[in-house]
Amino acid sequence: DAEITQSPRHKITETGRQVTLACHQTWNHNNMFWYRQDLGHGLRLIHYSYGVQDTNKGEVSDGYSVSRSNTEDLPLTLESAASSQTSVYFCASSEVKATGELFFGEGSRLTVL
C-alpha cells in the first residue's frame, strides 16, 4: 500500500544543533508540505513543494529549510535548533487534483533542550 512515513518519530536534541526530519511518500504525489503542530495554534505551514527542485516558504519558515531532489522525499532541516522549535512536525502530500486532500504522516516529535 502507498504511504507516507516520517523519521525519526521522536528526537531530543540540544540548542544550536542541526536536525533533519525525513519524509518519504510512495504515492508519487507532486505536492509535499511540512506543518508544525502546537497547542492553541493548530497546524502552521512551514515549507512546501510542488515538484522536484521546487520549494516555497510557508507562514513560519524562519529557521527551517527543505530540499526536493526527487518526488518521494522532502527532508526538513533545522539549521540551528532553538527551544521555540520544540513541536510535533507533520509531513503531508497531495496529488494534483480538484479536492486538494492532504495525506499526513504519523508525525515527528522534536524536543530542543
Next chain:
Amino acid sequence: GEDVEQSLFLSVREGDSSVINCTYTDSSSTYLYWYKQEPGAGLQLLTYIFSNMDMKQDQRLTVLLNKKDKHLSLRIADTQTGDSAIYFCAENSGDYKLSFGAGTTVTVRA
C-alpha cells in the same frame, strides 16, 4: 491558522450528537475539510464539502456550510467513545495549501 477559528473543547455524552463549529475568512475557498486526529497519530480526512454545497451527509456525519456567514459545522450523530479525538477544520487557501484551525478536542463521556 489565524484565518480559521474553532472552539477548543467539546464534551458530549455517549449516544448524543456532537456539533463542532468553525468559521473561516477566505470567501474564495473552493473546498472545506474536516480532519480527525487520534492520540499519537497524524490527521486523517473525515469529509470535505465543495463550496457550492450547503450540506453533505456521510453516514453519521453531517456537514453544514453557510457561505454568507463563512460558517462550517460538523455534526456527529450517536457519538461513540471512538469519536474522542481532535477535530480540525481546514480551508483550501489556494494552490493546494490548506489552512487549519486550532482544533477542537472532543471528549465523549459515558
